[in-house]
Amino acid sequence: MVSRRWFAAVVLLLGLALRAGAEAETVLRRPVAAEPETLDPHKTTTADDFAIDLDLFEPLVGRDADQHLVPGAAASWEVSADGLTYTFHLRPEGRWSNGDPVVAEDFVYALRRLVAPATGAADIGPIASIVNATAINAGRLADHAALGVDAVDNETLRIRLERRQVTLPLYMSTIYGMPLHRHSIESSGDAWTRPGNLISNGPYRLESWVPNSELVLTRNPAFHSDRPAEVDRVRYLVTDNLETGLKRYLAGEMDWATVPPAKVAWARAGRADLRRGRALGVGFLFFNLKKGPFADHPKLREALSLAIDRETIVDKVNLRGEPPAYGWVAPVIPGYASASYDWRDLPMPARIARARALLAEEGYGPDHPLRFTVRYPTRDETRKMLLAIAGMWKTALGVEATLANQEWRVYVAAVEQWDFEMGSLGRVSEIKDPGVLLEPFISSAGANSDTGYVNPAFDALVSAGEQAPDAAQRFALLHKAEAMMLADYPVMPVSFYVLNRLVTPRIRDWRDNVDNPQSRNIHIAPAQP
Known part of the structure; x- marks a missing residue:
C-alpha cells in the first residue's frame, strides 16, 4: 500500500514542478x-x-x-x-x-x-x-x-x-x-x-x-x-488610444507602448526606457480621385498641399520630433534619393500666393470658397493635426474643411467604398525598399489604393524599375516615379514617422x-x- 506521506510528497513535488514551469513560461x-x-x-x-x-x-x-x-x-x-x-x-x-x-x-x-x-x-x-x-x-x-x-x-x-x-x-x-x-x-x-x-x-x-x-x-x-x-x-492587447496604451505599460500590463505626442517631451526628459527610431513611414492626407471635388482637379490638390505649414505641424502640434514630409518615401533607405516637391524651399508667403492663384484658376475665392469634408479614424492626435491644418486652409485660402471622425472599421469601409472626399492615414513598411511605398499608386493596386490614382507613365517607370539590372538603376527609375506621383498630388504628405516607444x-x-x-x-x- 502506498503511504499517505509518500503520496503527499509526490503531490507537493508535482505542484512545485508545475509552478516552476508556469513561472518559466515567457x-x-x-x-x-x-x-x-x-x-x-x-x-x-x-x-x-x-x-x-x-x-x-x-x-x-x-x-x-x-x-x-x-x-x-x-x-x-x-x-x-x-x-x-x-x-x-x-x-x-x-x-x-x-x-x-x-x-x-x-x-x-x-x-x-x-x-x-x-x-x-x-x-x-x-x-x-x-x-x-x-x-x-x-x-x-x-x-x-x-x-x-x-x-x-x-x-x-x-x-x-x-x-x-x-x-x-x-x-x-x-x-x-x-x-x-x-x-x-x-x-x-x-x-x-x-x-x-x-x-x-x-x-x-x-x-x-x-x-x-x-x-x-x-x-x-x-x-x-x-x-x-x-x-x-x-x-x-487591444488599446483604443495611445494614452490608454501608456497607462497599461506604466501599470506593468504591456511590454512596450507608443508614447503619445503630448508625452514625448516628458519621456525624453526622464525615461530611461524610451527608445527612439526612424521608420520607413509617412503620415498623410489623401484625395478621392474617382469622384468628388478633387477628381480631375490637380490644381485644387496642389493648392491645399502648398498651404500646409508642415514645420508648424511637427513642431507645435504633432510633438513627436518628426521631420516634415515634402516627399513620399522617407529618406532612410541607403542608396535611394527621396523625391520632394519643387516648392519645398519656398517661404510660406510665396507658397500661399501660389495656392491662391491656383484656387482662382479653378473658380474659387472669397465669394465662392472651396468646401469639402475630411474623414479620419477617431484618434485624438489625428483630430488635433487636422484642426490645425483646417485652420491653415481657412486663414490662408478661405477654404472651409469639415472634419468627420469615424470608428476605424467604419472609416476603412467608407474609404474602400469611395465614400469620402479627403481622408487621413499613415503608411509604414518594415521592408526598406521604395517600391513597397510606391506600390499603392500603381493602377493595379486595387483595394490597396487609397486614392484611385491612375497614371500609365508612373506604372511604366515602376515596372521598368522592377526589371532594372542593378539597384542603382532601379532606384533612379523609382525616384522618377516618386517625383511624377508627387507632381500629380494624389496625396499630401505631412510628416515622416519617428518611433517613440517605452520598452x-x-x-x-x-x-x-x-x-x-x-x-x-x-x-x-x-x-x-
Whole structure:
C-alpha cells in the first residue's frame, strides 16, 4: 500500500514542478491599436494585423530581427538567368500546427486563392507579374490553374513571371508568400480563422480571441527548429488610444507602448526606457480621385498641399520630433534619393500666393470658397493635426474643411467604398525598399489604393524599375516615379514617422527602427513572480 506521506510528497513535488514551469513560461504582451479586422492573410490591410499574420504563418522567405531576408518556409531559392522563373526549395521538416507536412501545393493553393476575384484580396499588385495573375484577378481568365505557379514536387515550388521582378523575394516575405491549409479552409468556411479551426505553419498558433480585448497565441510545437521562438505565449492587447496604451505599460500590463505626442517631451526628459527610431513611414492626407471635388482637379490638390505649414505641424502640434514630409518615401533607405516637391524651399508667403492663384484658376475665392469634408479614424492626435491644418486652409485660402471622425472599421469601409472626399492615414513598411511605398499608386493596386490614382507613365517607370539590372538603376527609375506621383498630388504628405516607444528592459536587443517586430525575433526575460 502506498503511504499517505509518500503520496503527499509526490503531490507537493508535482505542484512545485508545475509552478516552476508556469513561472518559466515567457509571455510577450504587445499592443494593437484596434481589434484585428481579420486573420485571413489575403484580406489583411493594417500593420498590426500583418504582425499577427507573421506570427501565425511562415512565408516562403523570412526576415531576421533587422529585417534582412533569410530562409523561411523555403530553405533556399534561385532565379533563372532571364529573371522570369523563381524556384523555391521547401524545408522537408516544415509542418502545419496539426502535424500535416507543409508542401508546395499549399503555396499553389494560397496564390490561386489570392488572385481569385471571389476572394476579394486587399491587393495583388506586388504579384501582378506572375503569369496570368492580372487576367485571373480581373475576371478575364476563368482557369485559375493557368496561374504561373506550379508544384514541381512536394518540396519544390516554381513561380513563373511575365516580366522580371527583382523584388519578388521581398514580397514573398509578406502575406503574398504565406501558405494556407486548404482542408481546414474548405471544411470550416468563413469560420476557418477562429480558435480551434485555424491551422497555421508559423512559430505560433491561435489559442484564443476575445473581441475588443485580446488575442492570444501560443508556441507551435510543430514548428521547425531553425531560429526557434524564445517567447512561449504572445498576448496582443487591444488599446483604443495611445494614452490608454501608456497607462497599461506604466501599470506593468504591456511590454512596450507608443508614447503619445503630448508625452514625448516628458519621456525624453526622464525615461530611461524610451527608445527612439526612424521608420520607413509617412503620415498623410489623401484625395478621392474617382469622384468628388478633387477628381480631375490637380490644381485644387496642389493648392491645399502648398498651404500646409508642415514645420508648424511637427513642431507645435504633432510633438513627436518628426521631420516634415515634402516627399513620399522617407529618406532612410541607403542608396535611394527621396523625391520632394519643387516648392519645398519656398517661404510660406510665396507658397500661399501660389495656392491662391491656383484656387482662382479653378473658380474659387472669397465669394465662392472651396468646401469639402475630411474623414479620419477617431484618434485624438489625428483630430488635433487636422484642426490645425483646417485652420491653415481657412486663414490662408478661405477654404472651409469639415472634419468627420469615424470608428476605424467604419472609416476603412467608407474609404474602400469611395465614400469620402479627403481622408487621413499613415503608411509604414518594415521592408526598406521604395517600391513597397510606391506600390499603392500603381493602377493595379486595387483595394490597396487609397486614392484611385491612375497614371500609365508612373506604372511604366515602376515596372521598368522592377526589371532594372542593378539597384542603382532601379532606384533612379523609382525616384522618377516618386517625383511624377508627387507632381500629380494624389496625396499630401505631412510628416515622416519617428518611433517613440517605452520598452521594458526585460526585452534584449530591441530594434529601434523596426515598427512591428516579429514575436519570434524578440528576446525577453520571464517576468518576476
